[in-house]
Amino acid sequence: MNRRTVLEATLLGTALAAAPAAAQAIQQPARSSRATAKDGTSLFVQDWGSGRPVLFLAAWTFNSSVWGSHIVALNARGYRCVAPDRRGHGRSDMPMTGYDLETLTDDVAEVIEQRDLRDVTLVAHSMGSIEAVNYLARHGSDRIARLVLVAPTTPFLLQTEDNPDAVPKPMIDAQNDAIAQDFPKWMAANEAPFFMPDTSEVTRAWIREMMLSVPLPVALACRRTISFADLRAAAARIDRPTLIVHGDRDASAPLPLTGARTAKLISGSRLNVYEGAPHALPLTHAGQLLSDMLAFMTS
Template sequence: MPAKHSRPGFIATADGVELFYRDWHPQGTPGNGRTIVFVPSYSLPGDMWAYQMLSLARQGFRCVTYDRRGHGRSSDPGGGYDYDTLADDLAALIDALDLSDVTLVGYSMGGAEAVRYLTRHGSTRVARLALIASTLPMLAKTPDNPDGIDRDYNDAFLHDLTTDYPQWLADNARPFAGPGASQAMIDWIREMALRTSHQALFACNETVNRGDFRNELRDIDVPTLIVQGDRDESNPLELTSQRTARLIPNARLVVYEGAPHGIFLSDAARLTADIGAFASA
Protein backbone atom coordinates (compact mmCIF):
# COMPACT_ATOMS: atom_id res chain seq x y z
CA MET A 1 0.00 0.00 0.00
CA PRO A 2 1.66 3.28 -1.06
CA ALA A 3 2.02 6.21 1.29
CA LYS A 4 -0.59 8.91 1.01
CA HIS A 5 -1.46 12.28 2.49
CA SER A 6 -3.68 11.64 5.52
CA ARG A 7 -4.29 15.34 6.26
CA PRO A 8 -2.47 18.59 5.51
CA GLY A 9 1.14 18.36 6.63
CA PHE A 10 1.03 14.61 7.27
CA ILE A 11 1.52 11.43 5.30
CA ALA A 12 0.39 7.95 6.35
CA THR A 13 2.85 5.08 5.99
CA ALA A 14 1.95 1.53 5.00
CA ASP A 15 1.70 0.50 8.67
CA GLY A 16 -0.59 3.41 9.55
CA VAL A 17 1.93 5.80 11.11
CA GLU A 18 1.32 9.48 10.50
CA LEU A 19 4.51 11.42 9.76
CA PHE A 20 4.50 15.19 10.09
CA TYR A 21 6.52 17.02 7.45
CA ARG A 22 7.48 20.53 6.42
CA ASP A 23 7.73 21.48 2.73
CA TRP A 24 9.17 24.96 2.20
CA HIS A 25 9.05 25.91 -1.44
CA PRO A 26 8.50 29.67 -1.82
CA GLN A 27 6.65 30.47 -5.01
CA GLY A 28 8.36 32.89 -7.38
CA THR A 29 11.71 32.72 -5.61
CA PRO A 30 14.64 32.69 -8.06
CA GLY A 31 16.96 29.73 -7.95
CA ASN A 32 17.58 26.35 -9.47
CA GLY A 33 14.52 24.76 -7.86
CA ARG A 34 16.35 21.66 -6.67
CA THR A 35 15.09 19.72 -3.66
CA ILE A 36 16.89 19.08 -0.38
CA VAL A 37 15.44 16.52 2.05
CA PHE A 38 16.73 16.84 5.61
CA VAL A 39 16.70 13.79 7.91
CA PRO A 40 16.87 14.81 11.58
CA SER A 41 18.93 13.59 14.51
CA TYR A 42 18.17 10.96 17.08
CA SER A 43 15.88 12.58 19.69
CA LEU A 44 15.09 15.70 17.61
CA PRO A 45 12.30 16.55 15.15
CA GLY A 46 12.75 18.17 11.76
CA ASP A 47 12.59 21.60 13.42
CA MET A 48 16.31 21.23 14.17
CA TRP A 49 16.98 22.11 10.51
CA ALA A 50 15.10 25.44 10.67
CA TYR A 51 18.13 27.68 10.17
CA GLN A 52 19.46 25.69 7.21
CA MET A 53 16.03 25.36 5.60
CA LEU A 54 15.02 29.00 5.92
CA SER A 55 18.19 30.25 4.28
CA LEU A 56 18.20 27.66 1.51
CA ALA A 57 14.49 28.07 0.75
CA ARG A 58 15.11 31.80 0.30
CA GLN A 59 17.80 30.86 -2.22
CA GLY A 60 15.23 28.94 -4.26
CA PHE A 61 15.66 25.38 -3.00
CA ARG A 62 12.68 23.27 -2.10
CA CYS A 63 13.44 22.21 1.48
CA VAL A 64 11.66 19.24 3.02
CA THR A 65 12.02 17.68 6.45
CA TYR A 66 9.91 15.47 8.70
CA ASP A 67 9.60 14.13 12.21
CA ARG A 68 10.75 10.54 12.64
CA ARG A 69 8.10 8.24 14.13
CA GLY A 70 7.94 8.79 17.89
CA HIS A 71 9.44 12.27 17.49
CA GLY A 72 7.86 15.70 17.29
CA ARG A 73 4.37 15.72 15.82
CA SER A 74 4.52 12.26 14.23
CA SER A 75 2.72 9.22 15.62
CA ASP A 76 4.14 7.27 18.55
CA PRO A 77 3.32 3.76 17.27
CA GLY A 78 5.24 1.75 19.85
CA GLY A 79 7.47 0.04 17.30
CA GLY A 80 9.20 0.21 13.96
CA TYR A 81 12.44 1.81 15.13
CA ASP A 82 14.74 -0.51 13.16
CA TYR A 83 16.69 0.96 10.26
CA ASP A 84 14.68 -0.85 7.58
CA THR A 85 11.37 0.56 8.80
CA LEU A 86 12.82 4.02 9.35
CA ALA A 87 14.23 3.98 5.80
CA ASP A 88 10.82 2.91 4.54
CA ASP A 89 9.31 5.92 6.35
CA LEU A 90 11.73 8.18 4.50
CA ALA A 91 10.80 6.48 1.23
CA ALA A 92 7.12 7.03 2.01
CA LEU A 93 7.75 10.75 2.35
CA ILE A 94 9.81 11.03 -0.84
CA ASP A 95 7.27 9.00 -2.81
CA ALA A 96 4.21 10.80 -1.44
CA LEU A 97 5.68 14.17 -2.43
CA ASP A 98 6.94 12.70 -5.73
CA LEU A 99 10.40 14.16 -5.21
CA SER A 100 13.29 13.72 -7.65
CA ASP A 101 16.87 14.94 -8.11
CA VAL A 102 17.04 15.07 -4.32
CA THR A 103 20.02 16.06 -2.22
CA LEU A 104 19.51 13.84 0.83
CA VAL A 105 21.01 15.29 4.02
CA GLY A 106 21.21 13.12 7.13
CA TYR A 107 22.50 14.19 10.53
CA SER A 108 23.83 11.75 13.16
CA MET A 109 21.42 8.76 13.22
CA GLY A 110 19.67 10.35 10.23
CA GLY A 111 22.77 9.71 8.15
CA ALA A 112 22.42 5.97 8.69
CA GLU A 113 18.72 6.16 7.76
CA ALA A 114 19.66 7.99 4.55
CA VAL A 115 22.22 5.31 3.66
CA ARG A 116 19.75 2.51 4.38
CA TYR A 117 17.20 4.32 2.18
CA LEU A 118 19.67 4.25 -0.72
CA THR A 119 20.69 0.62 -0.30
CA ARG A 120 17.10 -0.50 0.23
CA HIS A 121 15.22 1.73 -2.25
CA GLY A 122 17.90 2.77 -4.72
CA SER A 123 19.03 6.15 -5.99
CA THR A 124 16.41 6.78 -8.68
CA ARG A 125 15.07 9.81 -6.79
CA VAL A 126 18.32 10.85 -5.08
CA ALA A 127 21.19 12.58 -6.88
CA ARG A 128 23.46 13.47 -3.95
CA LEU A 129 24.02 12.46 -0.32
CA ALA A 130 25.31 14.62 2.54
CA LEU A 131 26.25 12.99 5.84
CA ILE A 132 26.58 15.42 8.74
CA ALA A 133 28.24 14.22 11.98
CA SER A 134 26.84 10.77 11.29
CA THR A 135 26.94 7.60 13.38
CA LEU A 136 28.40 5.71 10.42
CA PRO A 137 29.88 3.24 9.83
CA MET A 138 29.68 1.59 13.26
CA LEU A 139 29.81 2.92 16.81
CA ALA A 140 29.83 -0.14 19.05
CA LYS A 141 32.98 -1.79 20.28
CA THR A 142 33.19 -5.40 19.09
CA PRO A 143 36.04 -7.86 18.49
CA ASP A 144 36.26 -6.71 14.86
CA ASN A 145 35.70 -3.04 15.79
CA PRO A 146 38.02 -2.69 18.80
CA ASP A 147 38.18 1.11 18.66
CA GLY A 148 34.41 1.46 19.03
CA ILE A 149 32.51 2.87 22.00
CA ASP A 150 32.37 0.56 24.99
CA ARG A 151 28.98 -0.81 26.03
CA ASP A 152 29.44 0.58 29.55
CA TYR A 153 29.26 4.11 28.15
CA ASN A 154 25.94 3.37 26.48
CA ASP A 155 24.61 1.59 29.55
CA ALA A 156 25.31 4.74 31.58
CA PHE A 157 23.27 6.78 29.10
CA LEU A 158 20.39 4.29 29.24
CA HIS A 159 20.43 4.52 33.03
CA ASP A 160 20.09 8.30 32.80
CA LEU A 161 17.41 8.00 30.12
CA THR A 162 15.29 5.77 32.34
CA THR A 163 15.86 7.70 35.57
CA ASP A 164 16.49 11.42 34.89
CA TYR A 165 16.67 12.27 31.20
CA PRO A 166 16.04 16.01 31.78
CA GLN A 167 19.16 16.18 33.96
CA TRP A 168 21.18 14.29 31.35
CA LEU A 169 20.11 16.85 28.75
CA ALA A 170 21.00 19.71 31.06
CA ASP A 171 24.48 18.25 31.64
CA ASN A 172 25.21 17.52 27.99
CA ALA A 173 23.53 20.31 26.03
CA ARG A 174 26.46 22.73 26.26
CA PRO A 175 29.10 20.26 24.98
CA PHE A 176 26.67 19.33 22.20
CA ALA A 177 25.97 22.88 21.03
CA GLY A 178 29.38 24.40 21.67
CA PRO A 179 30.52 27.39 23.72
CA GLY A 180 29.14 29.97 21.28
CA ALA A 181 25.51 28.87 21.49
CA SER A 182 23.16 31.10 23.47
CA GLN A 183 21.38 29.69 26.49
CA ALA A 184 18.10 30.29 24.67
CA MET A 185 19.26 28.15 21.74
CA ILE A 186 20.29 25.38 24.12
CA ASP A 187 16.91 25.58 25.87
CA TRP A 188 15.19 25.26 22.47
CA ILE A 189 17.10 22.06 21.67
CA ARG A 190 16.38 20.61 25.11
CA GLU A 191 12.67 21.36 24.83
CA MET A 192 12.46 19.54 21.49
CA ALA A 193 14.32 16.51 22.86
CA LEU A 194 12.04 16.35 25.90
CA ARG A 195 8.99 15.98 23.63
CA THR A 196 10.34 12.78 22.08
CA SER A 197 8.76 9.47 23.12
CA HIS A 198 10.86 7.69 25.73
CA GLN A 199 10.15 4.40 24.00
CA ALA A 200 11.43 5.86 20.73
CA LEU A 201 14.54 7.17 22.49
CA PHE A 202 15.30 3.77 24.01
CA ALA A 203 14.60 1.77 20.84
CA CYS A 204 16.45 4.15 18.51
CA ASN A 205 19.45 4.09 20.82
CA GLU A 206 19.56 0.32 20.54
CA THR A 207 19.23 0.57 16.76
CA VAL A 208 22.15 2.99 16.53
CA ASN A 209 24.34 0.80 18.71
CA ARG A 210 23.55 -2.32 16.69
CA GLY A 211 24.22 -0.54 13.40
CA ASP A 212 27.00 -1.87 11.18
CA PHE A 213 27.21 -0.20 7.76
CA ARG A 214 30.80 -1.10 6.92
CA ASN A 215 29.85 -3.25 3.92
CA GLU A 216 26.76 -1.24 2.97
CA LEU A 217 28.65 2.01 2.47
CA ARG A 218 30.58 0.52 -0.44
CA ASP A 219 27.31 0.31 -2.39
CA ILE A 220 26.54 4.05 -2.30
CA ASP A 221 26.48 5.19 -5.92
CA VAL A 222 25.87 8.95 -5.64
CA PRO A 223 28.32 11.79 -4.92
CA THR A 224 28.66 12.15 -1.15
CA LEU A 225 29.64 15.07 1.05
CA ILE A 226 30.72 14.22 4.60
CA VAL A 227 30.95 16.99 7.21
CA GLN A 228 32.03 16.69 10.84
CA GLY A 229 33.70 18.68 13.59
CA ASP A 230 36.98 17.54 15.07
CA ARG A 231 35.65 18.07 18.61
CA ASP A 232 32.62 15.85 18.25
CA GLU A 233 32.32 14.01 21.58
CA SER A 234 29.29 11.97 20.55
CA ASN A 235 30.60 10.51 17.29
CA PRO A 236 34.39 10.86 17.31
CA LEU A 237 35.74 11.92 13.92
CA GLU A 238 38.31 9.14 13.63
CA LEU A 239 35.71 6.47 14.44
CA THR A 240 33.00 7.78 12.12
CA SER A 241 33.46 10.22 9.25
CA GLN A 242 37.09 9.45 8.51
CA ARG A 243 36.26 5.77 8.12
CA THR A 244 33.05 6.50 6.23
CA ALA A 245 34.93 8.64 3.70
CA ARG A 246 37.27 5.73 2.97
CA LEU A 247 34.37 3.32 2.40
CA ILE A 248 32.06 5.36 0.14
CA PRO A 249 33.15 5.73 -3.48
CA ASN A 250 33.20 9.36 -4.67
CA ALA A 251 33.03 10.80 -1.14
CA ARG A 252 34.54 14.09 0.06
CA LEU A 253 35.23 14.76 3.74
CA VAL A 254 35.16 18.31 5.13
CA VAL A 255 36.32 18.75 8.74
CA TYR A 256 35.28 21.82 10.73
CA GLU A 257 38.07 22.71 13.13
CA GLY A 258 36.85 23.11 16.70
CA ALA A 259 33.24 22.14 15.93
CA PRO A 260 31.22 19.94 18.33
CA HIS A 261 28.58 17.34 17.48
CA GLY A 262 25.85 19.98 17.17
CA ILE A 263 27.44 21.42 14.07
CA PHE A 264 24.09 22.58 12.67
CA LEU A 265 24.05 25.08 15.55
CA SER A 266 27.69 25.87 16.19
CA ASP A 267 28.56 26.39 12.51
CA ALA A 268 25.11 27.00 11.09
CA ALA A 269 26.04 29.52 8.38
CA ARG A 270 29.04 27.54 7.13
CA LEU A 271 27.08 24.27 7.06
CA THR A 272 24.21 25.93 5.20
CA ALA A 273 26.61 27.31 2.60
CA ASP A 274 28.31 23.94 2.14
CA ILE A 275 24.99 22.12 1.72
CA GLY A 276 23.77 24.75 -0.75
CA ALA A 277 26.94 24.57 -2.83
CA PHE A 278 26.85 20.76 -2.86
CA ALA A 279 23.16 20.68 -3.86
CA SER A 280 23.89 23.11 -6.70
CA ALA A 281 26.82 21.10 -8.09
Protein backbone atom coordinates (compact mmCIF):
# COMPACT_ATOMS: atom_id res chain seq x y z
CA MET A 1 0.00 0.00 0.00
CA ASN A 2 1.60 3.31 -1.09
CA ARG A 3 1.72 6.51 0.92
CA ARG A 4 -1.15 8.17 -0.99
CA THR A 5 -3.39 5.16 -0.41
CA VAL A 6 -2.55 5.19 3.31
CA LEU A 7 -3.40 8.89 3.54
CA GLU A 8 -6.67 8.42 1.69
CA ALA A 9 -7.67 5.51 3.93
CA THR A 10 -6.72 7.53 7.01
CA LEU A 11 -8.83 10.48 5.86
CA LEU A 12 -11.90 8.36 5.24
CA GLY A 13 -11.40 6.34 8.43
CA THR A 14 -10.95 9.44 10.58
CA ALA A 15 -14.12 10.99 9.18
CA LEU A 16 -16.09 7.80 9.73
CA ALA A 17 -14.81 7.48 13.29
CA ALA A 18 -15.81 11.06 14.03
CA ALA A 19 -19.28 10.61 12.61
CA PRO A 20 -21.06 9.41 15.80
CA ALA A 21 -19.88 12.43 17.75
CA ALA A 22 -20.76 14.75 14.88
CA ALA A 23 -24.20 13.23 14.55
CA GLN A 24 -24.83 13.59 18.27
CA ALA A 25 -23.91 17.27 18.09
CA ILE A 26 -26.27 18.00 15.24
CA GLN A 27 -29.69 19.17 16.34
CA GLN A 28 -31.76 19.29 13.19
CA PRO A 29 -35.51 19.44 12.62
CA ALA A 30 -37.26 16.33 11.36
CA ARG A 31 -37.11 16.07 7.59
CA SER A 32 -39.35 14.05 5.37
CA SER A 33 -37.77 11.08 3.63
CA ARG A 34 -39.89 11.74 0.53
CA ALA A 35 -40.17 14.27 -2.26
CA THR A 36 -42.98 14.40 -4.79
CA ALA A 37 -42.36 14.59 -8.52
CA LYS A 38 -44.54 16.68 -10.82
CA ASP A 39 -46.50 13.59 -11.88
CA GLY A 40 -47.08 12.54 -8.27
CA THR A 41 -44.31 9.93 -8.11
CA SER A 42 -42.97 9.61 -4.57
CA LEU A 43 -39.17 9.79 -4.42
CA PHE A 44 -37.19 8.47 -1.47
CA VAL A 45 -34.58 10.96 -0.26
CA GLN A 46 -31.79 10.53 2.26
CA ASP A 47 -31.12 13.85 4.02
CA TRP A 48 -28.49 13.85 6.73
CA GLY A 49 -26.56 16.49 8.64
CA SER A 50 -26.46 20.26 8.43
CA GLY A 51 -24.33 22.88 6.75
CA ARG A 52 -23.61 23.50 3.09
CA PRO A 53 -25.53 20.93 1.02
CA VAL A 54 -24.07 18.20 -1.15
CA LEU A 55 -26.53 16.47 -3.48
CA PHE A 56 -25.59 12.98 -4.70
CA LEU A 57 -26.95 11.39 -7.89
CA ALA A 58 -26.30 7.68 -8.43
CA ALA A 59 -25.38 5.52 -11.40
CA TRP A 60 -27.64 3.43 -13.63
CA THR A 61 -29.51 0.81 -11.53
CA PHE A 62 -27.79 2.09 -8.37
CA ASN A 63 -29.60 3.79 -5.50
CA SER A 64 -28.52 6.32 -2.90
CA SER A 65 -27.11 3.64 -0.59
CA VAL A 66 -23.88 3.56 -2.60
CA TRP A 67 -23.06 7.03 -1.23
CA GLY A 68 -23.29 5.92 2.42
CA SER A 69 -19.60 6.19 3.30
CA HIS A 70 -19.32 9.59 1.64
CA ILE A 71 -22.43 10.83 3.44
CA VAL A 72 -21.10 9.79 6.85
CA ALA A 73 -17.66 11.27 6.15
CA LEU A 74 -19.02 14.59 4.87
CA ASN A 75 -21.54 14.87 7.74
CA ALA A 76 -18.56 14.65 10.09
CA ARG A 77 -16.96 17.51 8.17
CA GLY A 78 -20.00 19.75 8.59
CA TYR A 79 -21.85 19.18 5.32
CA ARG A 80 -25.51 18.36 4.78
CA CYS A 81 -25.86 15.39 2.41
CA VAL A 82 -28.96 14.78 0.30
CA ALA A 83 -29.26 11.69 -1.88
CA PRO A 84 -32.45 10.69 -3.73
CA ASP A 85 -33.31 7.30 -5.17
CA ARG A 86 -34.14 7.77 -8.85
CA ARG A 87 -37.73 6.85 -9.77
CA GLY A 88 -37.94 3.11 -10.34
CA HIS A 89 -34.90 2.57 -8.11
CA GLY A 90 -34.43 1.70 -4.45
CA ARG A 91 -37.20 2.98 -2.20
CA SER A 92 -38.79 5.37 -4.70
CA ASP A 93 -42.05 4.64 -6.52
CA MET A 94 -41.83 2.61 -9.73
CA PRO A 95 -44.21 4.22 -12.25
CA MET A 96 -44.55 2.88 -15.78
CA THR A 97 -43.40 6.18 -17.30
CA GLY A 98 -41.05 9.06 -16.66
CA TYR A 99 -37.64 7.60 -17.52
CA ASP A 100 -36.91 10.17 -20.22
CA LEU A 101 -34.17 12.71 -19.53
CA GLU A 102 -36.50 15.67 -19.02
CA THR A 103 -38.64 13.93 -16.40
CA LEU A 104 -35.65 12.52 -14.55
CA THR A 105 -34.07 15.97 -14.53
CA ASP A 106 -37.27 17.55 -13.24
CA ASP A 107 -37.30 14.97 -10.44
CA VAL A 108 -33.88 16.26 -9.35
CA ALA A 109 -35.20 19.83 -9.51
CA GLU A 110 -38.14 18.91 -7.26
CA VAL A 111 -35.80 17.46 -4.64
CA ILE A 112 -33.69 20.64 -4.70
CA GLU A 113 -36.64 23.01 -4.62
CA GLN A 114 -38.80 21.17 -2.07
CA ARG A 115 -35.85 21.15 0.34
CA ASP A 116 -34.89 24.70 -0.64
CA LEU A 117 -31.29 23.68 -1.24
CA ARG A 118 -28.92 26.49 -2.17
CA ASP A 119 -25.16 26.77 -2.69
CA VAL A 120 -25.24 23.09 -3.62
CA THR A 121 -22.29 20.93 -4.57
CA LEU A 122 -23.84 18.54 -7.09
CA VAL A 123 -22.05 15.18 -7.20
CA ALA A 124 -23.10 12.79 -9.95
CA HIS A 125 -21.81 9.33 -10.83
CA SER A 126 -22.21 7.75 -14.28
CA MET A 127 -25.90 8.10 -15.34
CA GLY A 128 -26.30 10.78 -12.70
CA SER A 129 -24.04 12.98 -14.83
CA ILE A 130 -26.63 13.36 -17.58
CA GLU A 131 -29.23 14.41 -15.00
CA ALA A 132 -26.78 16.88 -13.44
CA VAL A 133 -25.65 18.47 -16.71
CA ASN A 134 -29.20 18.63 -18.03
CA TYR A 135 -30.40 20.13 -14.72
CA LEU A 136 -28.06 23.08 -15.21
CA ALA A 137 -29.27 23.54 -18.79
CA ARG A 138 -32.96 23.11 -17.95
CA HIS A 139 -33.23 24.77 -14.54
CA GLY A 140 -30.23 27.07 -14.38
CA SER A 141 -27.34 27.31 -11.96
CA ASP A 142 -28.75 29.70 -9.33
CA ARG A 143 -28.91 26.97 -6.66
CA ILE A 144 -25.68 25.20 -7.69
CA ALA A 145 -22.23 26.26 -6.47
CA ARG A 146 -20.08 23.43 -7.84
CA LEU A 147 -20.34 20.33 -9.97
CA VAL A 148 -18.50 17.03 -9.50
CA LEU A 149 -18.85 14.45 -12.26
CA VAL A 150 -17.61 10.98 -11.34
CA ALA A 151 -17.01 8.65 -14.31
CA PRO A 152 -19.58 10.60 -16.35
CA THR A 153 -21.43 9.22 -19.37
CA THR A 154 -21.60 12.70 -20.89
CA PRO A 155 -21.46 14.34 -23.34
CA PHE A 156 -22.89 11.97 -26.04
CA LEU A 157 -22.42 8.22 -26.39
CA LEU A 158 -24.18 7.56 -29.71
CA GLN A 159 -22.27 7.52 -32.98
CA THR A 160 -23.66 10.07 -35.43
CA GLU A 161 -22.28 11.95 -38.43
CA ASP A 162 -21.06 14.75 -36.17
CA ASN A 163 -20.00 12.33 -33.41
CA PRO A 164 -18.12 9.68 -35.41
CA ASP A 165 -15.88 8.26 -32.67
CA ALA A 166 -18.75 7.21 -30.40
CA VAL A 167 -20.68 3.93 -29.99
CA PRO A 168 -22.54 2.62 -33.08
CA LYS A 169 -26.27 2.15 -32.57
CA PRO A 170 -26.17 -1.58 -33.49
CA MET A 171 -23.72 -2.12 -30.62
CA ILE A 172 -26.00 -0.29 -28.20
CA ASP A 173 -28.99 -2.32 -29.41
CA ALA A 174 -27.06 -5.58 -29.03
CA GLN A 175 -26.15 -4.74 -25.43
CA ASN A 176 -29.76 -3.87 -24.61
CA ASP A 177 -30.96 -7.10 -26.21
CA ALA A 178 -28.52 -9.08 -24.08
CA ILE A 179 -29.76 -7.33 -20.95
CA ALA A 180 -33.38 -7.95 -21.91
CA GLN A 181 -32.76 -11.66 -22.51
CA ASP A 182 -30.70 -12.42 -19.40
CA PHE A 183 -29.73 -9.52 -17.14
CA PRO A 184 -27.87 -11.64 -14.54
CA LYS A 185 -25.80 -13.28 -17.31
CA TRP A 186 -24.95 -9.87 -18.79
CA MET A 187 -23.92 -8.61 -15.36
CA ALA A 188 -21.65 -11.60 -14.78
CA ALA A 189 -19.98 -11.09 -18.15
CA ASN A 190 -19.28 -7.43 -17.43
CA GLU A 191 -18.50 -7.51 -13.72
CA ALA A 192 -14.73 -8.00 -13.74
CA PRO A 193 -13.74 -4.67 -15.38
CA PHE A 194 -16.36 -2.76 -13.38
CA PHE A 195 -14.52 -3.33 -10.06
CA MET A 196 -10.92 -3.66 -8.91
CA PRO A 197 -9.47 -7.16 -8.52
CA ASP A 198 -9.42 -6.75 -4.72
CA THR A 199 -13.05 -5.57 -4.45
CA SER A 200 -14.66 -7.89 -1.90
CA GLU A 201 -17.28 -10.45 -2.86
CA VAL A 202 -19.60 -8.92 -0.26
CA THR A 203 -19.48 -5.58 -2.08
CA ARG A 204 -19.94 -7.24 -5.46
CA ALA A 205 -22.96 -9.20 -4.21
CA TRP A 206 -24.47 -6.05 -2.70
CA ILE A 207 -24.24 -4.25 -6.04
CA ARG A 208 -25.60 -7.23 -7.99
CA GLU A 209 -28.63 -7.36 -5.69
CA MET A 210 -29.12 -3.59 -5.98
CA MET A 211 -29.03 -3.70 -9.78
CA LEU A 212 -31.36 -6.67 -10.05
CA SER A 213 -33.89 -4.98 -7.75
CA VAL A 214 -34.62 -2.47 -10.53
CA PRO A 215 -37.45 -3.72 -12.78
CA LEU A 216 -36.05 -4.69 -16.15
CA PRO A 217 -38.32 -2.31 -18.12
CA VAL A 218 -37.02 0.54 -15.95
CA ALA A 219 -33.40 -0.51 -16.41
CA LEU A 220 -33.78 -0.68 -20.17
CA ALA A 221 -35.65 2.62 -20.40
CA CYS A 222 -32.92 4.36 -18.39
CA ARG A 223 -30.21 2.76 -20.48
CA ARG A 224 -31.82 4.09 -23.66
CA THR A 225 -31.97 7.54 -22.08
CA ILE A 226 -28.25 7.40 -21.30
CA SER A 227 -27.38 6.23 -24.83
CA PHE A 228 -29.29 8.93 -26.70
CA ALA A 229 -28.73 11.95 -24.44
CA ASP A 230 -26.84 14.58 -26.42
CA LEU A 231 -25.51 17.00 -23.82
CA ARG A 232 -22.70 18.58 -25.79
CA ALA A 233 -24.36 22.00 -25.97
CA ALA A 234 -25.53 21.79 -22.35
CA ALA A 235 -22.03 20.97 -21.12
CA ALA A 236 -20.54 23.86 -23.06
CA ARG A 237 -22.87 26.29 -21.25
CA ILE A 238 -21.98 25.21 -17.70
CA ASP A 239 -20.85 28.24 -15.71
CA ARG A 240 -19.96 26.65 -12.40
CA PRO A 241 -16.59 25.28 -11.18
CA THR A 242 -16.47 21.65 -12.26
CA LEU A 243 -14.35 18.69 -11.18
CA ILE A 244 -14.37 15.59 -13.36
CA VAL A 245 -12.95 12.37 -11.93
CA HIS A 246 -12.41 9.38 -14.20
CA GLY A 247 -10.49 6.11 -14.26
CA ASP A 248 -8.25 5.34 -17.22
CA ARG A 249 -9.46 1.72 -17.24
CA ASP A 250 -13.17 2.53 -17.25
CA ALA A 251 -14.79 -0.05 -19.56
CA SER A 252 -18.33 1.24 -19.02
CA ALA A 253 -17.65 4.86 -19.95
CA PRO A 254 -14.21 5.00 -21.59
CA LEU A 255 -12.26 8.10 -20.59
CA PRO A 256 -11.53 9.43 -24.13
CA LEU A 257 -15.22 9.21 -25.10
CA THR A 258 -16.73 10.65 -21.92
CA GLY A 259 -14.71 12.32 -19.17
CA ALA A 260 -12.04 13.79 -21.42
CA ARG A 261 -14.57 15.16 -23.91
CA THR A 262 -16.74 16.55 -21.15
CA ALA A 263 -13.73 18.34 -19.66
CA LYS A 264 -12.96 19.96 -23.01
CA LEU A 265 -16.52 21.27 -23.28
CA ILE A 266 -16.81 22.75 -19.76
CA SER A 267 -14.76 25.91 -19.57
CA GLY A 268 -12.27 25.93 -16.71
CA SER A 269 -13.09 22.38 -15.57
CA ARG A 270 -10.53 20.18 -13.88
CA LEU A 271 -10.02 16.54 -14.92
CA ASN A 272 -8.48 14.14 -12.39
CA VAL A 273 -7.56 10.79 -13.94
CA TYR A 274 -7.16 7.82 -11.61
CA GLU A 275 -4.54 5.45 -12.94
CA GLY A 276 -5.75 1.87 -13.30
CA ALA A 277 -9.23 2.74 -11.99
CA PRO A 278 -12.54 1.29 -13.27
CA HIS A 279 -16.06 2.72 -13.44
CA ALA A 280 -17.25 2.10 -9.86
CA LEU A 281 -15.12 4.85 -8.32
CA PRO A 282 -17.39 5.65 -5.34
CA LEU A 283 -16.85 2.04 -4.23
CA THR A 284 -13.34 1.21 -5.42
CA HIS A 285 -11.64 4.58 -4.78
CA ALA A 286 -13.81 6.04 -2.02
CA GLY A 287 -10.94 7.59 -0.05
CA GLN A 288 -9.26 9.18 -3.05
CA LEU A 289 -12.59 10.50 -4.33
CA LEU A 290 -13.48 11.97 -0.93
CA SER A 291 -10.07 13.63 -0.69
CA ASP A 292 -10.43 15.21 -4.13
CA MET A 293 -14.01 16.32 -3.43
CA LEU A 294 -13.04 18.00 -0.15
CA ALA A 295 -10.08 19.78 -1.76
CA PHE A 296 -12.37 20.99 -4.56
CA MET A 297 -15.18 22.10 -2.24
CA THR A 298 -12.83 24.10 -0.02
CA SER A 299 -10.73 25.64 -2.79
